[in-house]
Amino acid sequence: xxxxxxxxxxxxxxxxxxxxxxxxxxxxxxxxxxxxxxxxxxxxxxxxxxxxxxxxxxxxxxxxxxxxxxxxxxxxxxxxxxxxxxxxxxxxxxxxxxxxxxxxxxxxxxxxxxxxxxxxxxxxxxxxxxxxxxxxxxxxxxxxxxxxxxxxxxxxxxxxxxxxxxxxxxxxxxxxxxxxxxxxxxxxxxxxxxxxxxxxxxxxxxxxxxxxxxxxxxxxxxxxxxxxxxxxxxxxxxxxxxxxxxxxxxxxxxxxxxxxxxxxxxxxxxxxxxxxxxxxxxxxxxxxxxxxxxxxxxxxxxxxxxxxxxxxxxxxxxxxxxxxxxxxxxxxxxxxxxxxxxxxxxxxxxxxxxxxxxxxxxxxxxxxxxxxxxxxxxxxxxxxxxxxxxxxxxxxxxxxxxxxxxxxxxxxxxxxxxxxxxxxxxxxxxxxxxxxxxxxxxxxxxxxxxxxxxxxxxxxxxxxxxxxxxxxxxx
Numbered sequence: 289x290x291x292x293x294x295x296x297x298x299x300x301x302x303x304x305x306x307x308x309x310x311x312x313x314x315x316x317x318x319x320x321x322x323x324x325x326x327x328x329x330x331x332x333x334x335x336x337x338x339x340x341x342x343x344x345x346x347x348x349x350x351x352x353x354x355x356x357x358x359x360x361x362x363x364x365x366x367x368x369x370x371x372x373x374x375x376x377x378x379x380x381x382x383x384x385x386x387x388x389x390x391x392x393x394x395x396x397x398x399x400x401x402x403x404x405x406x407x408x409x410x411x412x413x414x415x416x417x418x419x420x421x422x423x424x425x426x427x428x429x430x431x432x433x434x435x436x437x438x439x440x441x442x443x444x445x446x447x448x449x450x451x452x453x454x455x456x457x458x459x460x461x462x463x464x465x466x467x468x469x470x471x472x473x474x475x476x477x478x479x480x481x482x483x484x485x486x487x488x489x490x491x492x493x494x495x496x497x498x499x500x501x502x503x504x505x506x507x508x509x510x511x512x513x514x515x516x517x518x519x520x521x522x523x524x525x526x527x528x529x530x531x532x533x534x535x536x537x538x539x540x541x542x543x544x545x546x547x548x549x550x551x552x553x554x555x556x557x558x559x560x561x562x563x564x565x566x567x568x569x570x571x572x573x574x575x576x577x578x579x580x581x582x583x584x585x586x587x588x589x590x591x592x593x594x595x596x597x598x599x600x601x602x603x604x605x606x607x608x609x610x611x612x613x614x615x616x617x618x619x620x621x622x623x624x625x626x627x628x629x630x631x632x633x634x635x636x637x638x639x640x641x642x643x644x645x646x647x648x649x650x651x652x653x654x655x656x657x658x659x660x661x662x663x664x665x666x667x668x669x670x671x672x673x674x675x676x677x678x679x680x681x682x683x684x685x686x687x688x689x690x691x692x693x694x695x696x697x698x699x700x701x702x703x704x705x706x707x708x709x710x711x712x713x714x715x716x717x718x719x720x721x722x723x724x725x726x727x728x729x730x731x732x733x734x735x736x737x738x739x740x741x742x743x744x745x746x747x748x749x750x751x752x753x754x755x756x757x758x759x760x761x762x763x
Contacts, residue, residue: 319390321712321758326650327664329598331587333527337392340407340458344470345518347460365752374731381416401462412452434492442730488739500738510541525591541576543613547634569631609640641671687722720750
């Protein structure tokens with residue numbers, strides 16, 4: 289029995305602990321207020337400091353030294369998994385955050401057409417948490433060991449926090465009146481914290497207790513680097529751009545991973561007798577890795593006079609399967625059972641994604657010399673995760689997000705008519721819906737599933753609203 293018992297436990301109780309992370313979306317945020325209000329459709333004709341990120345090939349055509357600070361002043365988001373823990377038991381996470389999105393600047397050097405820029409931004413920022421508890425009288429233990437109904441308790445708790453910050457230094461050169469090139473070198477710092485806890489108990493009429501605990505989590509940080517190359521061309525009112533972003537290169541990082549599976553008098557192998565087992569391990573100082581994909585983007589802007597219409601698209605290549613945290617060394621899988629297998633099976637974290645294709649359209653309308661309005665929408669496709677056979681892995685967000693932005697800009701000018709101050713304010717709405725696997729099901733608890741039931745596919749929905757605020761100072 290001991291030879292295959294660990295495999296039975298893994299197959300029955302491994303639950304993905306990455307329910308709500310937006311890791312599988314690459315266009316969740318935009319960087320720079322105008323870029324946000326335009327839905328990121330600024331690759332072809334970005335006129336400000338956010339070109340450091342969107343297309344460094346545009347930097348050489350900027351005409352003023354400038355500094356910009358922009359943010360999602362406040363974001364409120366709600367994610368709901370219908371019947372997430374069983375029939376009629378939805379799992380809902382509602383979260384409010386003040387999210388800094390970007391700060392950037394551009395400085396012109398020497399002859400016109402040469403510029404150096406920087407950008408600091410929160411590339412990813414997401415957290416969520418859900419919990420639920422089920423209490424009822426039902427027959428969950430075989431009558432031969434506990435006659436009649438038991439008092440059944442099932443509880444589930446999940447928390448996640450993802451933060452990733454990029455800092456980049458860009459160089460742009462307008463080689464001719466119609467052609468510009470540029471490159472930005474980014475460093476990325478990522479923090480990922482996730483944990484889940486499933487606890488089940490059944491108390492019989494005689495006071496006998498049965499139950500299990502399934503607990504897992506990890507804390508990970510990682511530093512990596514990448515480059516973005518940009519080319520831009522402009523012919524009167526028409527502007528075009530093309531960028532290539534390299535796959536990131538891992539530098540260093542660390543992680544702590546932990547896992548516990550406890551079994552108290554449950555018949556997990558269906559032989560008519562209860563089992564007592566304990567699997568418990570934690571590894572500190574594990575080296576970490578994180579990979580972001582190659583991507584290719586293009587955009588076109590056309591200035592019709594008082595109206596600028598812009599479109600942009602980006603194709604993200606797949607990221608092959610890898611292990612962000614892979615502890616070394618062998619320990620017994622189950623405490624007190626020699627030869628039961630390596631606990632690395634419990635602790636290794638996996639990642640890997642398929643490709644994604646995103647598209648955006650933005651519209652800027654000039655009401656007067658001082659006032660402008662913006663409208664945009666974009667599709668933020670999920671880079672669906674690879675099949676990991678129920679192993680612990682990053683993200684399961686397989687649904688597309690749709691972003692809608694609107695806002696206004698007010699500009700003050702210097703004596704020569706050039707810009708001096710620019711203030712932008714806007715709102716962003718995000719909608720998403722799709723199908724996902726239940727994280728847990730307390731409807732039909734079974735002993736061989738540690739007093740939980742078989743999970744199934746169900747509906748999931750996402751909504752958020754954000755306040756966008758940005759300020760630019762022109763020297």
